[in-house]
Amino acid sequence: MSSFWLALQHVMVIRMRNFLYCTGVLLLLWMSTSLQAALNIEIFGGGTNKIPIAIAPFNGERGLPQSISAIVSADLERTGLFKLVDPLGLTSQEFEQIRYIDWQGRGASALVVGSILPLPDGRIDVRFRLLDVVKQTQLTGFSGAVTTEQLRAFAHRIADIVYETLTGEPGAFSTRIAFVRKQGSQYALQVSDYDGFNARSLIEYTEPIISPAWSPDGSRIAYTSFEKKKPVVYVQTLATRERKAVANFKGSNSAPAWSPDGSKLAVVLTLHGGSQIYLINADGSGLQRISQSPGIDTEPSFSPDGKWLMFTSDRGGSPQIYRMPVSGGAAERMTFEGDYNVSPHYSPDGKRFVYIHRNAGRFNVAIQDLSTRQMQLLTDSNFDESPSLSPNNRMILYTTEIGGRGILSIVSSDGQARSRLSLEAGNIREAVWGPLLKQR
Amino acid sequence: MRKIFAVLVICLLSACASDNAQQTSDIEDHSYSSREGEGTRGGAGSDGFGMNPLQDPSNILSHRSVYFDFDSYAVKSEYRDLVLAHAAYLRDNTNAQVLLQGNTDERGSREYNLALGQRRANSVKDILLLSGARDQQVEAVSLGEEKPRALGDDESSWAENRRTDILYQGEY
Numbered sequence: 212m213s214s215f216w217l218a219l220q221h222v223m224v225i226r227m228r229n230f231l232y233c234t235g236v237l238l239l240l241w242m243s244t245s246l247q248a249a250l251n252i253e254i255f256g257g258g259t260n261k262i263p264i265a266i267a268p269f270n271g272e273r274g275l276p277q278s279i280s281a282i283v284s285a286d287l288e289r290t291g292l293f294k295l296v297d298p299l300g301l302t303s304q305e306f307e308q309i310r311y312i313d314w315q316g317r318g319a320s321a322l323v324v325g326s327i328l329p330l331p332d333g334r335i336d337v338r339f340r341l342l343d344v345v346k347q348t349q350l351t352g353f354s355g356a357v358t359t360e361q362l363r364a365f366a367h368r369i370a371d372i373v374y375e376t377l378t379g380e381p382g383a384f385s386t387r388i389a390f391v392r393k394q395g396s397q398y399a400l401q402v403s404d405y406d407g408f409n410a411r412s413l414i415e416y417t418e419p420i421i422s423p424a425w426s427p428d429g430s431r432i433a434y435t436s437f438e439k440k441k442p443v444v445y446v447q448t449l450a451t452r453e454r455k456a457v458a459n460f461k462g463s464n465s466a467p468a469w470s471p472d473g474s475k476l477a478v479v480l481t482l483h484g485g486s487q488i489y490l491i492n493a494d495g496s497g498l499q500r501i502s503q504s505p506g507i508d509t510e511p512s513f514s515p516d517g518k519w520l521m522f523t524s525d526r527g528g529s530p531q532i533y534r535m536p537v538s539g540g541a542a543e544r545m546t547f548e549g550d551y552n553v554s555p556h557y558s559p560d561g562k563r564f565v566y567i568h569r570n571a572g573r574f575n576v577a578i579q580d581l582s583t584r585q586m587q588l589l590t591d592s593n594f595d596e597s598p599s600l601s602p603n604n605r606m607i608l609y610t611t612e613i614g615g616r617g618i619l620s621i622v623s624s625d626g627q628a629r630s631r632l633s634l635e636a637g638n639i640r641e642a643v644w645g646p647l648l649k650q651r
Numbered sequence: 652m653r654k655i656f657a658v659l660v661i662c663l664l665s666a667c668a669s670d671n672a673q674q675t676s677d678i679e680d681h682s683y684s685s686r687e688g689e690g691t692r693g694g695a696g697s698d699g700f701g702m703n704p705l706q707d708p709s710n711i712l713s714h715r716s717v718y719f720d721f722d723s724y725a726v727k728s729e730y731r732d733l734v735l736a737h738a739a740y741l742r743d744n745t746n747a748q749v750l751l752q753g754n755t756d757e758r759g760s761r762e763y764n765l766a767l768g769q770r771r772a773n774s775v776k777d778i779l780l781l782s783g784a785r786d787q788q789v790e791a792v793s794l795g796e797e798k799p800r801a802l803g804d805d806e807s808s809w810a811e812n813r814r815t816d817i818l819y820q821g822e823y
Contacts, residue, residue, distance in 0.1 A: 419797040421761050435765075440750075440823055441792035442765060463769050463793045466762045479766070481793070484773060486766035507766040523763055530763055553760040567760060574759065596760065615804070641761065 252288050252630040261294040261627075262377055263318050267303045269325035269339070276359060279325060279337065279366040285406070286370035286384045289630050290605050291623025306340070314344045321350075323373060334358055339369050341376055351376050363408060381647060383601040388608055389413075389423045389432055390619060390642035400434055402449065405601070405608075405644070407619050407632040413447060414454070424467045424476075425645045426493075433457070433467035433476060444478050446493060457495035468511045468520075469493075470537075477501065477511035477520060488522060490537075501537065512557050512564070513537070521545070521555040521564055532566055545579065548586060552577075556599045559646075563624075565589075565598040565607055576609050576622060589626040596640065600624065602647035610642050704740070705819055711736045717775055719813040721756075724770035726778060734778045737817055742783030748820040749784075751775050751791040754798065756809035761795055768793035771815045 266284045287293040296319040303324035314322050325339035338354030353372055357365045364385065371382030384405060392399045392410070398420045403410035414420070418437040425432055426446075433446045442465045447454035458464035462481035469476055476493055479486050486509050488502040501520065502508040507530070510523040517537065524533050524542065529550040535542035546552035551569035558564060561581075568577040568588065576598045579586045594612035601608070605624055610617040611631070617639040619632035704710045717730045726734060741747055753772030755764040772791035779789050801808035 419794075421765070421795075421797065437794065437797060441752075441790075442795075461790060463765060465765050479762070481766075481769045481773070481791070486769055507763070507770065509766045510760065510762045523760070530760075551759065553763045569759070594758075 252285065252628060254288070254291075255627050255629070261292055262321060263294045263296050264321040264323065264373075264377075265296040265298055265301075265314055265317060265319035265344075266323045267298050267301055267325070269327050269337075270303045270306060271327035271329075272325070275327065275335070275362060277362045277366065279327070279339075279362065279369065280323070282363060282366035283323060283370045283373065285630070286367060286382075287374060289621050289623065289628055290374065291625050291627035292378060292605070309342055309347075311342075311344055311347045319344050321373075321377060323369070325369070330356060335362070337362075337365055337369075341373050363404065367404070380605065381603050383603045383605065383644075383647065386602060386647060387429070387645040388619075388642060389425060389645065390610070390639050391420045391423065393419075393617075393638040393640065400432070402432075402645075413449065413452070421641050422466050423641060423643050424469055425643060426469050427471055427473045427646055429646045429648050431493075433469065435465040435467065444476070446476075455495065457493065458491060460498075466509050466511060468513055470513050471515055471517045477513065479509045479511070488520065501539065502535070502542075504542075510554055512555050514557050515559055515561040519557075521557055523553045523555065532564075545584075546586075554597060558600045558604045559602050560604050563600075563604070565600055567595060567598060576607060578607070578624060587626060589622045589624075590620075590629065595620075597642050599642070599644045601644050608642050608644045610640050712740055715817040717771075717815045717817075718810065719771055719815075721809075721813065722767075724753075724767065724774050726774050731778070734775055735782050738779045738782035738784050741779060741785075741788050745785070745788070748788050749779075749790075750818045750820075750823050751789065752798075752816045752818065753791070753793045754800075754812055754814050754816070755796050756812045757796045757799060758809070759796075761797070765793045765795035765797075768795045771813075775815045775817070 264287065266280045268280045272279050284295055288295050296317050299317060301313055303326055306324055306326045309324065322342045322344050323339055325337065328336040330336055334356045336354065336356050340352040341350045343350050351372060353369065355365060367384040370384045374382040386405045387402055388405050389400065389402050392401050396417050397415060398418065399412040399415040400420050400423055401410045401412050413432060416436065416438050421435045423432050423434040430450065431446055431448050433444060435442045435444055442463045443456050444458035444464045444467045445454050446457050457476065458478045458480065460480050460482045464478060464480055466479040467476045474493055475490050478489055478491060480489050486507045487500060488508050488511050490499045490501055491497055504524060504526040506525045508522055508524045512521045519534055520537055521532060521534050523530055527544065530553050531544055532546045532552050532555045533542040533544050549568055549570055552566055554567045555564050563578055563580050565576060565578050567574050573593050574595050575588055575592065576590045576595050577586055577588050589607065592611045596610050598607050598609040607622050607624055609620055611620045619639050619642055620630065621632060622629045704712045707713050711733055714733050717726055717734065741749065751772040753768035753770065755768045769791065772793055776789050776791040780786060799812045801811035
């Protein structure tokens with residue numbers, strides 16, 4: 212009898228251990244997916260073209276206000292080029308001696324490990340290594356001492372280095388964006404990290420602000436304000452907050468776009484009747500009319516070589532996108548699908564443009580290749596607006612409406628990854644991606 | 652050429668003025684024709700004989716909104732009398748100034764809607780100028796979709812927002 216009970220207890224213990232083990236694994240999986248959900252990133256398409264990379268939790272990051280590995284993971288995933296491999300319990304514990312076989316077993320071909328140490332002066336030492344799991348070598352490593360306020364920026368810098376090393380393209384994770392936030396009757400033009408964090412107001416008013424545009428060197432923002440009860444274009448310097456009304460002609464003034472050398476702005480004026488495109492110097496002098504049509508010409512966007520303007524026009528009977536030489540000349544129609552194509556933005560490499568395409572009452576982000584003229588729809592939500600590309604042409608910032616609120620969103624330029632950024636209250640619209648700045 | 656045409660139109664309109672007043676007073680209110688006389692006598696403000704016609708609810712001049720169909724900027728016939736009344740007021744009160752604000756519903760690009768709102772303001776301005784107002788008296792601007800009067804997500808809200816408002820100096 213007693214041996215039977217002993218045997219039974221033995222089996223129960225083993226079953227319990229197995230049960231706990233399974234629960235533990237499931238718990239880890241659930242936690243990692245719920246972290247995913249909290250970051251609101253959806254992945255489309257198979258993983259066949261993506262680089263499988265594992266970002267191991269950094270040693271010592273648990274006590275920090277920001278998880279560096281989580282920021283790096285989200286950054287890389289948003290590009291659509293990476294498949295994030297779940298560490299499944301592994302960490303950066305073996306920072307110096309990597310057990311490559313464990314990571315190979317999880318399907319990773321690249322690995323990021325990191326380590327964090329508090330310094331006596333209150334700053335934090337952060338170091339990371341990027342490893343080729345197959346070749347079992349280090350590709351790059353980096354370290355720095357930062358304050359807690361600088362942690363997010365350092366994590367983005369790590370993501371930039373990992374991205375550049377593995378793809379050969381410059382990273383855009385340390386760039387900034389601008390957008391308008393409406394809260395109650397207050398409108399604020401804000402500048403933030405590319406992922407929406409650390410937003411600061413450049414100007415706030417109780418009248419609408421629309422169409423912000425970054426100067427090519429990132430030092431100024433042009434925008435349209437209704438504070439004078441009619442639309443007027445201002446240029447404001449970020450460092451000093453000084454601003455100047457550069458287009459306040461009779462009628463409406465709006466839709467500023469910077470020439471690539473920063474010396475001129477294309478603007479839309481109704482000075483002579485309908486909305487037409489003009490050029491002015493960045494200080495507001497020297498007005499010159501560019502477009503000639505009896506209808507609406509608006510939303511100009513310069514090509515990166517400064518020679519072309521992409522714009523929206525209804526000269527053909529419905530709003531479509533056209534392109535014309537800045538020096539003057541005939542406009543060429545670019546969009547032929549559907550009866551409503553608006554809001555064009557050239558890609559920084561000049562090879563493509565993004566825009567909003569209306570289809571069966573839905574407004575979605577589309578991208579068109581200028582050499583093949585092929586168009587691809589990148590989103591399928593209901594009300595998408597104001598698309599613009601990252602300076603490395605890899606991601607598209609736009610706003611989408613959910614529950615009556617505008618939400619900041621990013622879709623990778625191949626459509627493979629979609630993420631929602633705005634985590635706080637407020638109604639976001641008119642988002643625009645800033646330029647790549649020289650390394651600090 | 653445009654000036655000659657405008658003068659001809661004004662002559663035609665003033666020749667028909669008394670007939671028009673009779674017709675509208677039949678439709679609106681029997682006191683309309685006497686109030687119209689008061690309004691056009693003085694300047695923009697009240698002259699003590701009664702309400703400022705621009706604010707008098709029984710006067711067509713207190714009606715300030717012209718509504719438009721979806722994606723359209725054509726002034727419909729049902730609003731022609733309203734616009735012509737304001738043109739007559741501007742013609743007779745040469746110091747009066749108006750700001751026309753064109754609006755759209757919320758669907759679509761903000762900048763494109765700004766341009767569409769401008770067309771709706773321009774349509775009203777064109778009729779005002781043809782009918783007696785001078786260019787210096789009228790400024791047409793657009794608010795696009797930015798200042799909706801109705802906040803719903805349905806067709807009736809959208810219809811309310813597709814309009815041009817007529818504002819006199821002192822009201823903006």
